[in-house]
Amino acid sequence: MTDRDLSPATYAVVAGRPDRTEGAPVNPPVVLSSTYIGRGAAQPGVPVYTRLGTETWEPLEEALAGLEHADQPGLVFGSGMAAVSAALDLARPGTRVVVPQHAYHAALVAARRLRERSGIEVVEVDIADTDAVRAAIAGGPTSLVWAETPTNPMLEIADIREISAAAHELGALVVVDNTFATPLAQRPLKLGADVVVHSVSKYLSGHSDLILGAVLTDSREVYDAARERRDIGGAIAGPWETWLALRGLRTLALRVERSQANAAELARRLAEHADVVAVSHPSLPSHPQHERATAQMDGYGSIITLRPAGGAAGADALAAAVELWVPATSLGGVESSLERRRRFASEAPTVPEDLLRLSVGIEDVEDLWRDLRVGLAAATLV
Numbered sequence: 001m002t003d004r005d006l007s008p009a010t011y012a013v014v015a016g017r018p019d020r021t022e023g024a025p026v027n028p029p030v031v032l033s034s035t036y037i038g039r040g041a042a043q044p045g046v047p048v049y050t051r052l053g054t055e056t057w058e059p060l061e062e063a064l065a066g067l068e069h070a071d072q073p074g075l076v077f078g079s080g081m082a083a084v085s086a087a088l089d090l091a092r093p094g095t096r097v098v099v100p101q102h103a104y105h106a107a108l109v110a111a112r113r114l115r116e117r118s119g120i121e122v123v124e125v126d127i128a129d130t131d132a133v134r135a136a137i138a139g140g141p142t143s144l145v146w147a148e149t150p151t152n153p154m155l156e157i158a159d160i161r162e163i164s165a166a167a168h169e170l171g172a173l174v175v176v177d178n179t180f181a182t183p184l185a186q187r188p189l190k191l192g193a194d195v196v197v198h199s200v201s202k203y204l205s206g207h208s209d210l211i212l213g214a215v216l217t218d219s220r221e222v223y224d225a226a227r228e229r230r231d232i233g234g235a236i237a238g239p240w241e242t243w244l245a246l247r248g249l250r251t252l253a254l255r256v257e258r259s260q261a262n263a264a265e266l267a268r269r270l271a272e273h274a275d276v277v278a279v280s281h282p283s284l285p286s287h288p289q290h291e292r293a294t295a296q297m298d299g300y301g302s303i304i305t306l307r308p309a310g311g312a313a314g315a316d317a318l319a320a321a322v323e324l325w326v327p328a329t330s331l332g333g334v335e336s337s338l339e340r341r342r343r344f345a346s347e348a349p350t351v352p353e354d355l356l357r358l359s360v361g362i363e364d365v366e367d368l369w370r371d372l373r374v375g376l377a378a379a380t381l382v
């Protein structure tokens, strides 16, 4: 039986375990050492210094590469943004990078900095509009296409297969930020993308208790470049975070199945609620890329966007009134949370002022609904 014969739910449980020798621990150990004994010339695969690699990363890297069906070993980073930055650095100076106008706002800032530092032209597009993406790729010597999907926070769905075909025709790499979907709902490398990045801080670890990132790829060249970015940039993962992330990953399938089911049910109810101005979730037939999501994904994700009555003040009143939903940034934890995205000045001005991003957790859906209705009522009173 190979790893790829296993369902992802099983693989997440068994991956990265120590060999089954008599007396071996069931879980991988945490090695706390910054350096390793070494006398002669450094040998490939033999640890030297923890910034350059440690056995504590390897079980998580194996598990993430296996879940994404990546041919190269996984690379964990100290944060999702460290992984994003390493992937953006694959862009060649003097070329064009195509990015979604609604990618995670710090990723957009990082892309714009490339423009200032490296003379890279950064073109922001509606990533759901495949013709616009094709035109942007063809409009200059493009070396990289960033295809976060679903986008944060607008939940646009990019057509990974079509975008990858168009990019490859002109020699560009395609990076997909798969944080929102998780490898359970979407495997970008199998759809033609070259690189997957994750904020492991979200669903993969799943408990809002750590910050980590990862890069996964089939390409040796990309692996070597990203690994060098990690070695030299030094944005490495801490040992405890890595171990905790692997522990969280064991329950990924249970968590994602439950939170996706909760999200679809809440979205359906919100769509019928009189005090809701707009609701978006890829499961809803009203979502502009509902059919694309159905064809491309094995689940619709657990993020909903909601515009309650009362504008931005109504959204703030809702966030203040709920008792179960946690008013906090980030997403992908077992607990349901929400926030008005435009409370950040760096969020794109095309994101509506009153838009709440809901990260649906694994609680009982009826409890979540009851609490949300209290919040919706509070929004109408502003």
Ligand SMILES: Cc1ncc(COP(=O)(O)O)c(C=O)c1O
Pocket (backbone or CB within 6 Å): 079, 080, 081, 082, 084, 104, 107, 148, 152, 177, 179, 180, 198, 199, 200, 201, 211, 212, 213, 330
């Ligand atoms: C889609 C997406 N990508 C990347 C990141 C950055 O990850 P981190 O916060 O782990 O650096 C985030 C964080 O919210 C995100 O939502």
